[in-house]
Amino acid sequence: MEDIRIGIIGHGFMGHEHEKMLTKMEGIRLMGFSDIDPKQLEDVQEGLKRYASNEELIHDPQVDVVLIAANNNQHHDLVLQAARAGKDIICEKPVAMSLKELDEMVRVTKECGVKFTVHHQRRFDPDFRTAKAVYDSGTLGDIYTIKSSLYGFNGNMHDWHVYIAEGGGMLYDWGVHLLDQMLWMMPGAKIKSVFADIRNVINFEVDDYFKILMRFDNNITAEVELGTYYLTDKMNDKWFERHWFLGGNKGSAYVDGFEPEGKIVRTAGLLQNVGGRRTMTAAGPTRSFGPPPEGKILTETLPQVNTCHENYFENYIHAYHGQEEFLVKIPETRRVLALMDAVRESGRTGKSIDFE
Numbered sequence: 365m366e367d368i369r370i371g372i373i374g375h376g377f378m379g380h381e382h383e384k385m386l387t388k389m390e391g392i393r394l395m396g397f398s399d400i401d402p403k404q405l406e407d408v409q410e411g412l413k414r415y416a417s418n419e420e421l422i423h424d425p426q427v428d429v430v431l432i433a434a435n436n437n438q439h440h441d442l443v444l445q446a447a448r449a450g451k452d453i454i455c456e457k458p459v460a461m462s463l464k465e466l467d468e469m470v471r472v473t474k475e476c477g478v479k480f481t482v483h484h485q486r487r488f489d490p491d492f493r494t495a496k497a498v499y500d501s502g503t504l505g506d507i508y509t510i511k512s513s514l515y516g517f518n519g520n521m522h523d524w525h526v527y528i529a530e531g532g533g534m535l536y537d538w539g540v541h542l543l544d545q546m547l548w549m550m551p552g553a554k555i556k557s558v559f560a561d562i563r564n565v566i567n568f569e570v571d572d573y574f575k576i577l578m579r580f581d582n583n584i585t586a587e588v589e590l591g592t593y594y595l596t597d598k599m600n601d602k603w604f605e606r607h608w609f610l611g612g613n614k615g616s617a618y619v620d621g622f623e624p625e626g627k628i629v630r631t632a633g634l635l636q637n638v639g640g641r642r643t644m645t646a647a648g649p650t651r652s653f654g655p656p657p658e659g660k661i662l663t664e665t666l667p668q669v670n671t672c673h674e675n676y677f678e679n680y681i682h683a684y685h686g687q688e689e690f691l692v693k694i695p696e697t698r699r700v701l702a703l704m705d706a707v708r709e710s711g712r713t714g715k716s717i718d719f720e
């Protein structure tokens with residue numbers, strides 16, 4: 365198999381991450397970078413090209429695939445240019461700023477007959493895959509709730525991420541990953557309704573907090589919550605937190621951290637009509653919230669998963685050579701964008717939105 369030769373537009377934060385990964389990846393040859401700001405190319409690794417313009421990169425006959433890692437509001441035009449030059453395309457998330465933009469990108473990439481996919485490598489995050497493995501195992505019985513949350517403690521939002529016009533805001537940034545994960549966890553399940561609370565807590569233009577509730581037709585209500593300004597006195601290097609909770613009628617699962625820790629706590633069968641013992645607690649006497657019945661609650665370890673972000677490009681290489689399907693399909697990314705529209709509408713109106 366010949367190496368896939370990739371040229372990358374944008375040598376910022378994500379461009380550097382791609383450079384680190386792709387220069388080491390078998391099956392890919394990284395050709396070089398272009399950037400609208402020439403200063404950004406100064407530290408491009410030895411041996412890679414520093415293109416004088418995007419056009420030069422896009423028209424380099426040695427480039428098979430253009431990877432677009434520029435600001436969100438640049439994706440649409442750059443995808444169109446690369447497609448018209450006959451290049452296959454990987455676009456960073458969010459693939460587009462709107463459905464209208466994406467639909468035109470799809471039309472042009474189809475007309476030009478080029479491969480087009482999106483870098484949703486967080487489908488390989490071990491915390492997500494652990495939660496998904498629990499979901500898939502059926503061990504929790506009928507699941508009724510799934511919660512995915514991400515909290516930052518410092519209020520950091522930077523550069524163009526604080527401007528609407530450039531595609532800033534946390535919904536476009538992490539929201540698109542968190543929603544993509546939730547939808548991909550439950551293939552085939554349709555969303556019946558969406559309610560969202562979206563806030564500008566400390567940023568004037570863009571959202572920096574959201575809570576999204578989605579009622580699915582499989583009877584699950586999923587909650588996705590992100591806060592960038594959850595001030596806390598937790599110190600050390602723990603400047604953000606990631607959590608999953610899955611609740612079913614036979615058990616619960618807690619998955620905490622990007623290198624996930626947690627457990628499955630479940631029952632051998634349904635616990636129905638359990639007569640709670642009268643117990644004194646700090647909240648006063650209780651029966652419902654007293655200790656569980658002896659011997660009925662089992663604690664188990666989480667399933668082990670072994671995934672990492674390199675897996676995204678491993679799939680890309682195999683799919684590019686026709687050996688498997690691209691993991692990230694454009695209709696899936698379109699569905700996430702449509703969901704984000706519903707989320708925004710609900711955030712604006714304060715009402716639940718019917719969806720799908």
Ligand SMILES: NC(=O)c1ccc[n+]([C@@H]2O[C@H](COP(=O)([O-])OP(=O)(O)OC[C@H]3O[C@@H](n4cnc5c(N)ncnc54)[C@H](O)[C@@H]3O)[C@@H](O)[C@H]2O)c1
Pocket residue numbers: 373374375376377378379398399400401404418432433434435436438456457458483484485523524536537
């Ligand atoms: N998949 C992920 O986990 C992940 C993580 C971070 C960022 N991203 C995505 O990567 C993209 C870039 O984000 P970032 O954080 O690296 O931003 P960044 O600001 O650090 O880098 C963007 C770079 O693109 C350049 N640029 C802007 N417009 C350009 C144009 N028209 N032509 C060429 N270069 C241009 C900028 O000069 C800058 O060097 C965004 O779409 C973002 O959502 C994805």
